[in-house]
Amino acid sequence: MVWLGIAIYIIIAIVVAFLSRSGKQTTMESYFLGDRKLGGFVSALSYSATTYSAFMLVGLAGLTYAGGVGALGFELIYLMGVSLVAFFGPRFWFAGKKYGYVTPYEMLGDRYQSKSVSVIIAFASCIFLIPYSAVQLSGIGYLLVGMTDGGITYTTGVLIATILAIIFSYVAGIRSVAWTDSLQALFMIITATTVVLIIVYRLGGFAGFFGTLESEMPDLLTVPGNGYFNIWTFLGLTIPWFFFSISNPQVSQRMFMPNSLGGLRKMIMGFMFFGFIYTLVAVIWGFSSAIAFPGLETADLATPTLLASDLVPPVLALIVMIGIMAAAISTIDSILLTLSSVFARDVFGNVSKGSNDKLQLLVGKIVIPVIAVLAYLFAQMEMNLIAVLSVASSAGLLVTVPALFGTFFWKRGTATGVNASVIVTGLLVIYIELSGNKPFGIASGIWAITLSTIIFIIVSLMTKAPKEKANEFLSSINSEMKSVYKNR
């Protein structure tokens, strides 16, 4: 039964991937950016699918189960942070169009007039994003094991997911990724919402549902509540995710892709609407599990237990389970594609002499499976605590945020400033995550953003800024922005 469901999903998704092929993807721009011609609707759905991974219905539901409503606050503050796209999005978009950037790091390298900036940040992003992909893969592994009582092994689950992610990125680059993403996102939002409505109904409707929470587990309705979400934990989780939309290249690269500013706007608004509904669904999901199955061994079991219970009709449970798997894959394939474009453009393109667009595309295509295998091997280490680890990787990417602000808003920023802030703070985050001891009890993400900002500013002030480029770049972007808001 489970196998049949998975088989149907695979067939449909592969058909969609092949249907998405149009024209020849023979340049970096067409393969990785869809020629900057993605429509608003597909952009919005694909952005949603890429952002929302297995984390939502497994990790976020688990966080809600363990710590209560703080999980809602955390995820909604992330969503509010997507407002950053309303400020950075048009700037990325104009810059991409004018200078032909394929990756965000190519833009940083050009703006700060230094190849080393591109290369170093490209490496940093690989170091943090490959574990993030691995976490997604292991999420699928655990889910399949939980749902089938071990009928599908962890390794098999992880292997299926890895292979599918490779296929979806390979068939037509970003086109096949965007279309399979869109299919997954639509499918997921409909089925997950349906299931949650059924569960809430069975647990006594809205009044009964919250009545039980209020009388039996009031701690779950406040922060810090049972103590899980004390303010420092909350900040440590929230801050990295707040900047996610610009710090993570698999989503920031999306700002280059829409066909017009109107398309970009549809992407943001569509995503915010989607994210709002999906967050509510995932949190209510976690609450439901807390009401129906208090006292589970670990919070990561909240979703599998709920899906395997009588509260969810078996066919729907199966569909949602496959949906969660698809959600993880739709995140991984985008990361694969982005990292390979980053490697080809920013590492290979800068290091190798005589590299050209065609050669870069070839390198990018070769790198896709290599990165996938690395993530697969990482996932074999079977790490716990999905939420904590994926936050650790986004904490690491925070080190690129000051450089991005500097790109558009600070002429005095320098390449040395960027490199120093990324290297020093990046190493500190890795140290904190590996050793597990947080200096002064403060989470790595908070260290990352404050320290990288301070280092970026101080070192920049001490070194020479690329004045000519900064002036040319900023005045061209600013004049475009002025014309957008000319009537205001």
Add this chain to the structure above:
Amino acid sequence: MNFELKWALIILFVILLSFFVPFTLLTNLATWNGSFLFWILMTIVVIVSNYYFTKDWGK
């Protein structure tokens, strides 16, 4: 004031409230219309702000 800056400050203010209020004023309100509702309302405010703020794009 610059149009973008104005909206940035409005959104930032709502976000700061989202950190501050649940951890201070709502810590003992263990009902659905406590932090749960508050965060939902703040998110709606931010989404609507973005809608108005980006209205001119592509025109």
